[in-house]
Amino acid sequence: MSARHLYIVDDDDVVRASLRGLMSTQPGLEIREFASGDRFLEAMHDLEPGCLLLDLLMPGRQGMEVLQIVSRESARFAVIMLTGQGDIPAVVQAMQFGAVNFLEKPCDHRTLITAVNNAFFQLQHEQQQRMSREMARAKLDLLSGRELDVLHGLIEGLPNKLIAHQLEISPRTVEIYRANLMEKLGVRSLSEVLRITFAAGMDLK
Missing domain, CATH: 3.40.50.2300 (Response regulator)
Known part of the structure; x- marks a missing residue:
């Protein structure tokens, strides 16, 4: 003990x-x-x-x-x-x-x-x-600005096409950013992404 x-x-x-x-x-x-x-x-x-x-x-x-x-x-x-x-x-x-x-x-x-x-x-x-908060924030710090933009869209429940429209990029590019951010965060599902962002206290507004 x-x-x-x-x-x-x-x-x-x-x-x-x-x-x-x-x-x-x-x-x-x-x-x-x-x-x-x-x-x-x-x-x-x-x-x-x-x-x-x-x-x-x-x-x-x-x-x-x-x-x-x-x-x-x-x-x-x-x-x-x-x-x-x-x-x-x-x-x-x-x-x-x-x-x-x-x-x-x-x-x-x-x-x-x-x-x-x-x-x-x-x-x-x-x-x-x-x-847990510090570890989650350290993971989010690995993301680029564009990857964070895509992350916000995912958290809001937006489909790739709408995220692409808002960011003025192609849906294929959104898919690439999505794959990259999930790799950097070390996760395989959106629920795991959400767990990290909530643990970090990320401002979702």
Whole structure:
């Protein structure tokens, strides 16, 4: 099992020790502590992707500000906000800023462990989607401008003759571009072409 990285950011030594003690019971976790949001931000770019247990109220940068910075600068962290003074507006704001969960301290052990496991699952899913998108875009980058034009026509469900008419080329030339683009994409069917374009987030309008 590959290591999962958990970062605890809280100014309370007792809380950090308690969270570490609880989460240390989970297999495959590498845990690192930070006594402030500022210290975490200083180290953030050198850290492995992982789950962040982030206290809301701390000296220096507050948890909400740290959350904003993390969400804006990196998609490598799934953030769970922790607070002893939670309220609905704070929950809403945290979710808007990208937190995956918001828990009040002291947390029920099972609730916290479940939240952390869910955060890791979501992070892994997002990373897989990002990798798929990057791979699909790399394939599309191999296509020439004309091949992309033909691809757009195919995605719109147009027959070769209509694509040829729109591009002012012959249907035979469209067939050649179509064969070339499918070879470059490494596919044999239109459904596979569509899968790649959708994975890449290609603008079809």
